[in-house]
Amino acid sequence: MADTPIVKTFPTEPQNISIISELMYQLKVRDVMTANVATATPQQRLRDVQHIMRDRKISGVPIVENGRVVGIVSLDDIIRALDKGEIELPVAERMTRNVVTIGDNVSVVKAIDEMEKRGFGRLPVLNKDGYLVGIITHWDIVRKLVDMLQEVAMQAEQRERNLAPPTSPPTDHSEVTILEFPVEKDDFENAGRASSAVKKHLQQRGIDPAIIRRVAVAMYEAEINVIIHSYGGTMTARIYPDRIEVTALDRGPGIPNIELAMKEGYSTASDRVREMGFGAGMGLPNIKRCADTFEIESAAGAPTRLTFTVYFVPRKQ
Amino acid sequence: MTVRECMQRLEAEVVVGDEWLDRKVESVAASDLLSDVLATHKHNFLLLTGLSTPQVVRTAELMGSVGIVFCRGKYPPQDAIGMAKVHGIPLLCTRLQMFEACCRLAGLGLEQDSTP
Known part of the structure; x- marks a missing residue:
């Protein structure tokens, strides 16, 4: 064949x-x-x-x-x-x-x-x-025309290569390293950049790939949520010697009913978001599943703060 | 099973990543819903999808997928091609529909995950 x-x-x-x-x-x-x-x-x-x-x-x-x-x-x-x-x-x-x-x-x-x-x-x-x-x-x-199309690919390639942790160069690993990323409303083009940069950072530290994947997935879900549902915000990763703590803090409009939002399959995402393959109402449950600790605070008209932790020594199967 | 063998089974064409085709495929995830892909427990999986957006490549990258097959003649956008190059993810295109593509890869010793 x-x-x-x-x-x-x-x-x-x-x-x-x-x-x-x-x-x-x-x-x-x-x-x-x-x-x-x-x-x-x-x-x-x-x-x-x-x-x-x-x-x-x-x-x-x-x-x-x-x-x-x-x-x-x-x-x-x-x-x-x-x-x-x-x-x-x-x-x-x-x-x-x-x-x-x-x-x-x-x-x-x-x-x-x-x-x-x-x-x-x-x-x-x-x-x-x-x-x-x-x-x-x-x-x-x-x-x-072929040149111009390839140029688009090359620009994307360049952007992706430049995607490095933007703050505090990795210092002594006994201290905390803080990586911070602004995330804009509806900025699908950059969706996942923060998660990708953090993944790269953890790889450089030699963290177990299975652990990195849990961090990457949870962080990506959180990042997508900020892009889809909020007015924009910040993703902050605090990397300690034994764990990573990620916070997604947005500028509102808040979640009126967190219990409902946590239900699998519940989503308020737009058709456009669904066409891109997201908005199935699986994000928050998936973050919880991947993380060792998970907290979310929000209210209607207030910012949403989501924090999760993943330990570098496995605590979960 | 390698990406190359899957490519041959699927009569697929390589868009980018000729050099990564000998990577081992342990399982397959097929979905148009990235949320579902993000929830999979599978490792070193080949991603079959009908979605052709840059987010597909991002999802594959973060999940450590060994390659992406765009089904039913979909072709990835240029920015997705650029991203895939950086992360070493081969992109393939097949004319087969997703179900037929899955059938061709079934029973080849790939891992099956029966968890709901």
């Missing part, structure tokens, strides 16, 4: 289409075009153009006189000339004279439309004064 190559096409998600079309409308021809264009003059021989194509591995050469495009020679023109024994003729005699060009300031979407409509794979690009400044092909567009 593994030996047969499998060709697959993935159905595209609507949100991904919107990212790409957004990019394409933002992009101007000048952002995508190849600026260093190989050109020839009308006086050169078709043979010279053939050599340019071979050396530069391109299939179309604009013909330029005084910075203006006066024609274009395509690979087809060259093949025809070779076929008819006309390869030594001056370019002027066989070039296409009515060249379709495109402005450097138009959108890439328009450029694609134009190429489609005219059936051309490349268009010379002119600036507003009518001078040749580049050439655009389908390939230039595809490559640029």
Whole structure:
């Protein structure tokens, strides 16, 4: 089964289409075009153009006189000339004279439309004064889009790498290390950063991975709660030699009925939150399950303070 | 059972993490509900999901998951790909639906957890 190559096409998600079309409308021809264009003059021989194509591995050469495009020679023109024994003729005699060009300031979407409509794979690009400044092909567009998408991934990668405990560098481990993280309302993009940083810190201390996982899960649940339900707040991790104590303190609006909130399956989360895979009403019970101690204080209209402790020597199975 | 063997069973494509495919898979968790994933007792699990958000990768990272399979042709967003690279989590895509993907991985000696 593994030996047969499998060709697959993935159905595209609507949100991904919107990212790409957004990019394409933002992009101007000048952002995508190849600026260093190989050109020839009308006086050169078709043979010279053939050599340019071979050396530069391109299939179309604009013909330029005084910075203006006066024609274009395509690979087809060259093949025809070779076929008819006309390869030594001056370019002027066989070039296409009515060249379709495109402005450097138009959108890439328009450029694609134009190429489609005219059936051309490349268009010379002119600036507003009518001078040749580049050439655009389908390939230039595809490559640029791929670059831009990868750029998004690289930025995320960089953000993630920089995710280090922001306060007090790990000192002598006999003391308490305090790590503090602001958490903003609805900031799903950064959800879990605090937990991830604390996990990293505990790994550096060589804490048992099973213990770290309990801390990470409990802290992530608490962090998500602050993002989903509160006006924002702070996550604070106090790391002692034998335990970690995590506090999630928010700025309200408070939980009117803690007993109800603790019930598995009870949740006041929005549909948006549920679509992201959260808000199943399992958060608080899960924190309690992972932690050795668990406390929550709140009231309607008041801040919520949730504190849990996990000991580094297992007390729970 | 390695991530690579699971990939072959699922006819999946690697989005990121070719270098981590020989990691051992002990069990599988399949869910669209991250809250459920966060409640699992499983270790070194492969996560099968239909959700394609960066939070899936975050959840997998914090849970120590050995890889993520996006089912039914879902493709992870770019920021999720960036995060996965940093944390060494291979991301795979399969066209199979979640149930069919689970069936293909069933009975391969992966750990089964019967706790409710």
